[in-house]
């Protein structure tokens with residue numbers, strides 16, 4: 001197991017409970033923002049399994065009320081994916097991303113991407129800013145760093161909720 005370098009100072013009171021094999025890179029946090037219709041914060045644990053010894057997906061994320069719960073969830077996914085005979089499909093991905101139809105493992109080394117010209121010529125989404133701190137030289141991270149440098153990072157939309165109309169105020 002390799003622990004992401006930011007944990008030398010960030011969320012460094014946590015120690016992984018599971019034995020992540022080989023060079024699997026792990027990182028965690030107590031307040032990840034999860035997007036969707038109703039964004040919420042949660043503890044999360046993320047792993048980038050060592051491809052030389054694992055058939056699990058390239059990226060695994062667990063969530064929970066505590067980092068320990070999140071790690072347990074991530075490790076359960078890792079175990080399930082590692083035991084699967086994968087059936088890959090492109091689904092909604094147009095990059096080299098593939099999802100297994102059985103276990104939902106994610107990998108991006110199974111097919112060539114569908115190239116859309118100019119797709120990186122835009123600001124980085126704010127929710128990827130955390131990824132820039134990762135100690136990784138992957139193409140994915142390098143493209144995000146370039147986008148942040150050349151086009152900036154979008155701002156978290158913190159606009160207040162729409163005002164409630166006052167009854168009888170007209």
Ligand SMILES: [Zn+2]
Nearest residue numbers: 084086100103
């Ligand atoms: Zn699978």
